[in-house]
Amino acid sequence: MSGFKDVVGHSEIIQYIQNAVTEDKVSHAYILNGEKGSGKKMLASLFAQTLQCEKGGTEPCYECHSCKQAVSGNHPDIIWVTHEKPNSISVDDIRVQINGDIQVKPYNGKYKIYIVPDADMMTVQAQNALLKTIEEPPAYAVILLLTENANSLLPTICSRCVMLKLRNIKDQLVKRYLMEQLQVPDYKADVCTAFAQGNIGKAAMLAGSEHFNEIKDEAVRLLKNIDTMELGDLVEAVKRISAYKIEITDYLDILMIWYRDVLIYKATMNIDRLIFGEEIDSIRERAKKSSYEGIETILEALEKAKARLRANVNFDLVMELLLLTIKEN
Template structure:
């Protein structure tokens, strides 16, 4: 189902798109800017379905008409998804063949002809300049939806010809409610997914479904529980194991950061109710008792520095060794 009511959070963005349909003031081009997995494509598909819906009753796509069924099946001929052969680039040829060379053909069966471009930040400057030609004089039936994780990668001339809609972090309580009601995720696991998602519903949803995330979480928690007893060779083995997982290493770092924030919180308050890893209270109490405030803050700071080093492509094994030794020392 693709309905505006299924979009979690993003009230301003939803209201803008719904009003555009209601008042018949749909722009020829939109940029939806938000984090990876935040739900940009779901919003774009919902908007496209609503614009093409045959029933014309209200704002929500009806899900039942021929157009909606085609869209749900991914074969609505007037909702076109831009593809690109090179994984890291949307080239000038991609734009010329899939948009510029196609816009003059009127819609087959719908009122609009809608182009949805994911990963808009991957457009080369030449591709953006080619797209500009269509944006400057688009046929009245054309709507272009550019989805991006980095609106600053787009030329000012592109931005000036599009309605820019920025996605905002969703409240933790809304994400938790979504996970528990829609996905039947238990309370404790929902709390952990929400803590990692940092306002990103899509990420919370992926983590909730990921068996690998559960394994990585268990490995990380086991490591921090027993690191003070481990020898250097055991730490090196643990580092190699981290590298085996397909999960983003930043997620592993976030697990460690949340654990030590729990330790800091418990040391300050002696209250387990607000801890993310509250079922590990026995070990959190031990770490809090034997660590100083300065030591815990040193660890949290080292975790942030390690994330920065890995983003700058500093050697993984060396970065992790330094980090885990800092954790052991503190």
């Protein structure tokens, strides 16, 4: 069982949380904003456990009845909000699980804590329903909203919550964690760390994924051949990419890192800083063909594609537009 001391990185957020607990200045609502795999759920869970711990310290003790209930997932005053629809949290989800429950006092803790994973999936109606509760919460209530994109929340909600932004963790800390905690070999830890870009959850996932090399090879193959591809070939490429819909963020990140390498090489001619160092011939060729403006356009298109897919825009349409932008630049 881990405590705050076992969390890699996020020291400022941990210090903030522990100060709030020590000084009894816990807010009624927080937004924990960060990428998937950045540690939002772990921090929210530790925060909730610490608030409910009967020993009243700055870490869960894991010995009291409350901590044991929390670890088993059966604490009556730590409520994880769920949703049936895969891509949205409905107004009924909020009304039933938060609004309709929050007036019931805690069973045996000082607080009643609601944790909402994927809070950026709340519909506007759901957010408005939650807003009424956040505006006038009971004194014992604490609501933790976990988001990948806090900008999708209503400004009125953001203004009433304490924003805790999970930042990227230093590469050396990520690599050390992979090698020391997960026994990942040195060379593999380097690759996973580079691709994770400061996201320790992602680094751990990549280290344990047999699928990752397949995705990487498919993405590199596309980038090497896209110049000679006709429209029909691009459509076929989109069909192949659709096999990785679940890991599409990883796929797009690989494309971004490739063009980051192209940009670095174009600007510095230095191969030591390249993540795709083994593909130097293709990187060099792309750097010659693409202008700085063209590379920037591609990187912007990749970010837009991520945002559109998060917003449930048609997958094939998003990817076709992206590949056309890459081909044209």
